[in-house]
Amino acid sequence: MVKTLEKAGFAIVQMCNLIPVASTVGSNKIVPTISIPYPLGDPSTSKEAQWKLRHHRVGVALDALTADVQEQTVFKVKI
Numbered sequence: 001m002v003k004t005l006e007k008a009g010f011a012i013v014q015m016c017n018l019i020p021v022a023s024t025v026g027s028n029k030i031v032p033t034i035s036i037p038y039p040l041g042d043p044s045t046s047k048e049a050q051w052k053l054r055h056h057r058v059g060v061a062l063d064a065l066t067a068d069v070q071e072q073t074v075f076k077v078k079i
Contacts, residue, residue: 013064029064030074
């Protein structure tokens, strides 16, 4: 689906925790997430820590939208 949307002219960033799968299906811009049930958070941490995680990952994804990449790129995130 990502490739179809890109061919239609939409800028796409795939946020996922299964990086090899995203690479296999051909996603060009990939931002790693935390886990399958909680991709942008960690319920074992405080609300403030979760907000920081989400803010950082979404910020990386927004920066990735405007990045000019020539090949598949996995953007780095803070752990």
